[in-house]
Ligand SMILES: Nc1ncnc2c1ncn2[C@@H]1O[C@H](COP(=O)(O)OP(=O)(O)OP(=O)(O)O)[C@@H](O)[C@H]1O
């Protein structure tokens with residue numbers, strides 16, 4: 079098992095946000111979390127990646143048998159956890175290529191791997207940028223600085239494909255994408271998953287992205303801090319048509 083979350087309770091400023099989450103993700107699997115606004119999806123994503131200070135009042139998160147709770151976001155990234163934010167931040171002054179270079183080399187260093195040559199890295203970056211239909215000099219632009227909404231999301235995909243994380247969390251990677259960009263991002267996920275045992279957790283409100291993913295996935299409904307239903311593709315189809323009322327009732 080890759081990720082094992084048991085009975086996770088989280089509160090922020092005294093307000094209970096997650097109320098007993100249980101979630102198991104195996105190597106190679108794709109899981110999807112759907113659920114109404116403010117149900118706790120992004121909170122769960124941030125907790126796994128260690129990105130925010132929350133009060134974990136109960137429960138555990140194990141990743142490759144390691145307890146994540148005491149590890150920093152950097153240590154979690156080194157273990158192979160990647161989080162693409164719902165709202166990516168802008169870092170003017172740092173180019174995409176420089177950012178990715180630093181991340182890749184630091185991960186390789188931690189794994190006692192040899193540094194990747196700049197030529198290889200640029201070659202790979204150009205290949206990935208092409209797959210994502212990004213303009214030629216995109217990789218030299220300042221990180222998210224002045225990017226359109228869609229470009230920001232594609233840049234998150236670019237980061238994921240370059241870093242090749244064992245476990246990626248894509249928080250609303252499909253929001254704000256036009257129809258062509260949506261297809262391109264889905265294709266990138268398909269390409270990324272081909273011949274790889276990496277796992278992905280997709281957080282989304284709509285099944286339109288899922289429709290382009292040609293792989294099997296499990297669907298969970300997060301409602302008011304709890305996973306109230308799990309299923310397969312049929313569940314996302316039914317939610318699209320009927321919303322959440324029938325599950326909540
Ligand atoms: N720092 C914080 N202080 C107070 N409340 C917070 C904080 N962070 C998150 N919350 C609350 O936690 C709840 C869950 O937020 P979260 O962002 O996880 O929802 P979500 O399921 O991702 O929603 P959406 O679909 O709108 O993205 C919300 O009510 C939110 O206001």
Ligand SMILES: [Mg+2]
Pocket residue numbers: 119120121164249
């Ligand atoms: Mg969210």
